Amino acid sequence: MSTLSSTVQNVFNEPGCGKNQGKSDKERKKGCTKQLQPGAAAGGCAFDGAKIALQPITDVAHLVHGPIACEGNSWDNRGAKSSGSLLYRTGFTTDINETDVVFGGEKRLYKAIREVIDKYDPPAVFVYQTCIPALTGDDIDAVCKAAREKFGRPVIPINAPGFVGSKNLGNKLAGEALLEHVIGTEEPEVTTPYDINIIGEYNLSGELWQVRPLLDELGIRILACISGDAKYSEVAQSHRARAAMMVCSKAMINVTRKMEERYGIPFFEGSFYGIGDMSESLREIARLLIERGADAELMTRTEALIAREEARAWAAIAPYRASLAGKRVLLVTGGVKSWSVVAALQEIGMEVVGTSTKKSTAEDKQRIKEIMGEEAHMFDELSPREMFRILKDAQADIMLSGGRSQFVALKAKMPWMDVNQEKHHAYAGYVGMVEMVRQLHLALTNPIWGQVRQLAPWESTTLTLDSPVAADAASTAQVEAA
């Protein structure tokens, strides 16, 4: 455990972290171990976070060492897409029993690794530590090392048992495992001055593929996306990129910053959400690559592409503007989405009545203020009851959030749209923005709203199907169609 706790400390000391920059040395030493509140806590654990960050590496076998809860209750629940191998969608777990708890589960783990390699022949196995084996003292580092030597292929320990902290800490511990065991262990066949890494992008619903064609057109190669639609060898070779774009700073800042430190790969933080931010990201990629040796004409081509794509996107969005302009949005999400989605919504004339910042960094919050003004309604902690009240009182027309709070909106009979990991639509890049606008329009103008808000005929004698009140309710929902 001593190595784990020093890794945790190391991650907490991350100098690139916006929160850390505002802290004194003493505060920084204390780390970020904010106690979770028993009975009032929500969200995933460190293991959850590690799995989220790494599972999008598609050809790896992800083996969870623990009791059935950790994998059996959770596998097959993420929408990261793959252009090749589907092995990442197979659930592997040691499903430890009482005997393993009493006598240790190292032998079972070793055998499990062998079974996985024999049957599925993956280029690498990632072994995730969970609470119980961490508590009983199973040394997964040693087991992985022995397996690596015996089976002649990478077996990577991911030390992020749930009880060390939050999902976010788990994202970073996963990054540490990549830095320690994967990145820089293989060499690419060829390198070009147009090679970039994209870090902290998971290709949910295929969002990376909304961006990739534009980079292809510019001749820019994604050497590795960490970790969306990635193959093991791409991550292993990613240290040869010329520049990097960090998509989610909360999750992977340690990877991005340490790759700059170790391999001299400069980076910027950008977003693929929203037309303006997308263009800005393309410019930054081009600028960094030119700085590192790419031909200066890249910028000319980039600007031409931006001009073309922006014009296309605005033309596609124009028909929706009338029905969306002025509509009020309650945004309940975190991290990079808290500001990048705000910017996107404002581009089409929607009003953001409030945004949650629970998972946002100081920098994220600053950006929100820049975009929304000093009086921005930022909620650090927005309870479901409060969300329900805001919606029920019609202070917002729609809520955008992750799947777990969707029913708060729906039970208030208000439109809701998923902007989180389980969402079924992809919203990145110019085409994604058009899709997001289309989905917003569909959510807000669906004819059900007029019907579901009506009382049953027997609940009030004055309300019948064609009463003036009902007709009014129906008409507010039937916003002018595109």
Added chain:
Amino acid sequence: MATVRHSKKACAVNPLKMSQPIGGALAFMGLADTMPILHGSQGCTAFGMVLFVRHFKESIPLQTTAMSEVATVLGGFDNVEQAVMNIYSKSRPAIVGMCSTGLTETKGDDVEGYLKLTRQRHPELEDTALIYVSTPDFKGAFQDGWAATVLRILQVLVEKPAAPREPARVAVLPGCHLTVADIEELREILESFGLDPVFVPDLSGSLDGHVPEDFSPTTIGGTRREAIAALGSAGLVLAVGEQMRTAAEWLGQHIDAPVQLFDRLLGLGATDRLMAFLADHSGRPVPTKYRRQRSQLVDAMLDGHFYTGGCKVAIGAEPDLLQGVGQFLAELGCELAAAVTTTDSPVLEHLPTEEVLIGDLEDLEAGAAGCDLLITHAHGRQMAQRLDIPFLRMGLPIFDRLGAAHRLALGYRGSRDFIFEVANALIAHGHEPHPDDWRTSDAPEAGAAAAVA
């Protein structure tokens, strides 16, 4: 008679099984005004919550004691106390239901003691029931957690009869394989015999997807604590599923009432037994509508047997669901070519197949090759695609289809609909004959054609 075999693999691949604590948590969700808590690290709760949200498409009340590494080593009293008090001060629930996890069981927390101490230190908790169940993740499966929790709920809440016995009142203990629709159907059947059923627990009030007027952080429906307390005067204990046997027998003994256990309520014979029993117990004839429904089921069997006869089926399900579905399919002429389950149960050896394996979906996939139909929870979707066989989703979780809670497979009506579902799945996957379908592989023409191609 089937041989029950345990998988010998070190690595479970594509788990069929889910853990005990979330089975326990679901049982608590069928009680009114209740907050279930898992005593473990935050992820234990988060995974369970996401699983239930995806299945029921509802807000799920479920909390955590948020055990950290340090708290685990030092013992969880502070976290247990804080969790109970935080929940109490926020929502004043009638019941706080706590399940242990593998983490706190490994450490060996004395949670009963913690709760006793919490009560002593906080007299304001007087009116709040605190129910604790031991449900380690590294033992048993989902249905074991459900069964253990129902037993604890009864042991803590049911009072010895003070009032005179009410013969019409029936304590109904449904296994976790019954859906909201199944419970509603069973209630309707019991009521039509003039009986007054109290379901423990009752997911049909809490997870049936209705739109309440107000937001509540605790359960929004389910059986009230007072109704469970008053079960001492019930005239009958009726349980569905072998998993409920221990709880049913305990309750019958505790309140001195007869116990009737049905290992399944799917199928003609099974439903006949229920109807005959209820007619006998209530002294009333079987209502006309069930006579008509029975006739519809018989007709569905006549129509459906063309498709189900000889059909090779692979099933992966928890023991009681496997028992109900497996037996009924066998009665329809199906062959249980592969049966995989999650945990031990006496029903397994009575299944009409050679072998039942306690294993995972990888095992089921091996057995399902060449089958005509696959039945398991939504995680079977990848396998069904690979094997290209029709797939019927049953059990929990079903996250990629709507209406999981409202699927009925109980009684004459449920059995009738189940036949249609099975037959339609087979029909939809129908195979158009091809000129070469009946050509034998060693025929010279086939070889020649292959060479040309």
